[in-house]
Amino acid sequence: MQRQGKVILVGAGPGDPDLLTLKAVKAIAGADVLLVDDLVNPEILQHAQEGARIIHVGKRGGCQSTSQEFIQRLMVQEAQGGQCVVRLKGGDPYLFGRGGEEREYLRETGVAVEMVPGITSGMAAAASIGIAATHRDYSQGVIFVTGHGKSNAAQANWQALAASGMTLVIYMGVARCRQLQRSLLDAGMAGSMPVAVIQSATLASQAHLLTCLDRLPHDLQESGLGSPSIIVIGDVVRCADAFAHIDIDLDKLQQALA
Numbered sequence: 001m002q003r004q005g006k007v008i009l010v011g012a013g014p015g016d017p018d019l020l021t022l023k024a025v026k027a028i029a030g031a032d033v034l035l036v037d038d039l040v041n042p043e044i045l046q047h048a049q050e051g052a053r054i055i056h057v058g059k060r061g062g063c064q065s066t067s068q069e070f071i072q073r074l075m076v077q078e079a080q081g082g083q084c085v086v087r088l089k090g091g092d093p094y095l096f097g098r099g100g101e102e103r104e105y106l107r108e109t110g111v112a113v114e115m116v117p118g119i120t121s122g123m124a125a126a127a128s129i130g131i132a133a134t135h136r137d138y139s140q141g142v143i144f145v146t147g148h149g150k151s152n153a154a155q156a157n158w159q160a161l162a163a164s165g166m167t168l169v170i171y172m173g174v175a176r177c178r179q180l181q182r183s184l185l186d187a188g189m190a191g192s193m194p195v196a197v198i199q200s201a202t203l204a205s206q207a208h209l210l211t212c213l214d215r216l217p218h219d220l221q222e223s224g225l226g227s228p229s230i231i232v233i234g235d236v237v238r239c240a241d242a243f244a245h246i247d248i249d250l251d252k253l254q255q256a257l258a
Contacts, residue, residue: 036054092119158186
């Protein structure tokens, strides 16, 4: 009798293999098939058992990607064939990782599905340069938002976000940073608001930029940073380890934030 297969949606964390959870390692080690997203560090695959099939199904904004429909059909096909399938995603599957869509699809087709959370890149990126996203001297909350909505109708309400006074952690926002800047300035956010951009968070290649909203597009272009990057906007950026050394008018900034 053929064993019953299943799918486990596993968060691979922000990049550093040491930031995998123990539960994620166990799931990877027990998988017959691994469907691996583009942002997953290849070193993580060392935990896979010998003989496991590893299928790369890269998904990157602005790049040629495996279609979501194909990935979902492949998961169902393998699970219905009795395989233990691990869908390995960067960060956390339920935070801009389409984990919710995939879980819904799998349940509708009768496939057993489990979920293993991962450390999301937004929190890891901020923490990696000394930013506490909810430092109570500066912010009473944090909002995770994508800079790349599913459609024009699904774009964020930047006016409401600017008025919230909370830390904004923006995923997939580098390509649209000029539009993001304009939307926030039009919504009343101060041009002196501190901004951090962190690329390849937690990896040896990590690099970052500290600037302010007025200068974000110019400084980002000059820095050479690109995707994958996280943008953090808010007073908490003042907690960054190197904030005192950024090339902006700190006196003007401090007056604006007073």
